Amino acid sequence: MATAEAETGITWAQLTLALQQLAIERGHYHGYPTPVDGLRMELAAGFPYPGYAEIGMPDATFVCTNRDVDETAGIRNYWFSKRLRRGVWIYMEQGRIRHLIEPKADYAIRFEQLFNTLRAGLAWRVDAEIRAQQKLRDLVGEDRFGRYLCTGAIMERSRRSSLVYVFRRLLPTIVLRSTDESVRVLACLCLHPLGYYTGTHAGCMVPTDDLIAHLLLMRADEHMLWRRCNQHPAWLPQAGI
Amino acid sequence: MSGVLEILNVGLGDLKITWDPESEEDRQRAQKMIEALLRQGYAILVQDEDSELHARATGFDRERDAYVVPEEDQATGRTKRTYRRRTTTRATAVGRSAGG
Numbered sequence: 001m002a003t004a005e006a007e008t009g010i011t012w013a014q015l016t017l018a019l020q021q022l023a024i025e026r027g028h029y030h031g032y033p034t035p036v037d038g039l040r041m042e043l044a045a046g047f048p049y050p051g052y053a054e055i056g057m058p059d060a061t062f063v064c065t066n067r068d069v070d071e072t073a074g075i076r077n078y079w080f081s082k083r084l085r086r087g088v089w090i091y092m093e094q095g096r097i098r099h100l101i102e103p104k105a106d107y108a109i110r111f112e113q114l115f116n117t118l119r120a121g122l123a124w125r126v127d128a129e130i131r132a133q134q135k136l137r138d139l140v141g142e143d144r145f146g147r148y149l150c151t152g153a154i155m156e157r158s159r160r161s162s163l164v165y166v167f168r169r170l171l172p173t174i175v176l177r178s179t180d181e182s183v184r185v186l187a188c189l190c191l192h193p194l195g196y197y198t199g200t201h202a203g204c205m206v207p208t209d210d211l212i213a214h215l216l217l218m219r220a221d222e223h224m225l226w227r228r229c230n231q232h233p234a235w236l237p238q239a240g241i
Numbered sequence: 242m243s244g245v246l247e248i249l250n251v252g253l254g255d256l257k258i259t260w261d262p263e264s265e266e267d268r269q270r271a272q273k274m275i276e277a278l279l280r281q282g283y284a285i286l287v288q289d290e291d292s293e294l295h296a297r298a299t300g301f302d303r304e305r306d307a308y309v310v311p312e313e314d315q316a317t318g319r320t321k322r323t324y325r326r327r328t329t330t331r332a333t334a335v336g337r338s339a340g341g
Contacts, residue, residue, distance in 0.1 A: 030336035
């Protein structure tokens with residue numbers, strides 16, 4: 001990454017700013033995400049340029065001969081096994097159904113996500129994150145903002161449903177049902193305005209803006225928040241617990 | 242509270258849009274922008290004055306120059322239209338999202 005900056009004389013921050021100026025001129029006020037080498041973007045439906053997510057991805061073309069083509073080959077199913085703590089693939093090969101248990105354990109997936117999230121950090125401007133934090137302080141008050149700075153999380157109980165939301169920086173929001181007798185994790189909600197980098201916890205927006213989106217949607221329209229989010233059970237690596 | 246529209250933006254944190262309440266040109270430009278945002282699928286979340294309460298605007302009324310916010314009538318259980326004036330409301334626009 002440092003080499004690219006040295007070669008072109010353009011910093012990542014300058015590139016990000018230029019993309020936003022272009023986006024605003026075209027009436028796309030959410031802006032355009034910054035592509036990061038080797039990290040695929042998953043963009044929201046309706047993003048104005050469908051091929052944008054492929055920028056920075058290696059060419060996927062491959063060549064095969066007609067001697068090694070297996071017409072029956074294909075993936076039938078995939079799930080993450082809570083018991084095995086690994087992904088399980090069911091696939092067809094040579095007309096037979098086979099299975100593969102991924103050698104990668106859940107902690108390895110979590111580490112990969114963490115590492116790739118660090119890479120995705122190139123896409124964010126520090127001044128944008130600071131502005132987002134100033135907005136968050138206005139929304140939650142000085143005390144809770146101070147705790148957010150120290151812990152990276154904010155808790156709030158919904159006035160409508162009484163569910164407790166733990167909004168976390170760079171991680172899915174944990175939703176709890178809390179009664180006098182027990183506390184239970186209902187789900188971990190993952191949502192990124194505009195899009196996110198796959199295999200990471202990084203959204204296209206700066207981390208605090210992602211959190212603000214979760215917080216405001218919870219306050220304003222909880223049903224919409226749940227409709228738009230991916231809902232992960234707590235034990236999945238993607239839940240970030 | 243004076244009116245402001247903050248649009249969450251990828252590279253800038255947020256775009257803060259304010260208006261001159263006396264300017265007709267500003268009013269028309271603001272209305273066009275808000276209607277365009279709603280058409281593009283943005284969620285516009287309006288804040289109650291001096292409160293943490295927020296609601297989602299489902300439309301914009303040009304004549305009233307106000308966001309349309311549905312509210313449930315506690316007595317009848319029916320949903321009724323209420324209005325939040327653009328020039329005195331703090332609103333945040335969040336673009337369409339991708340689940341993670």
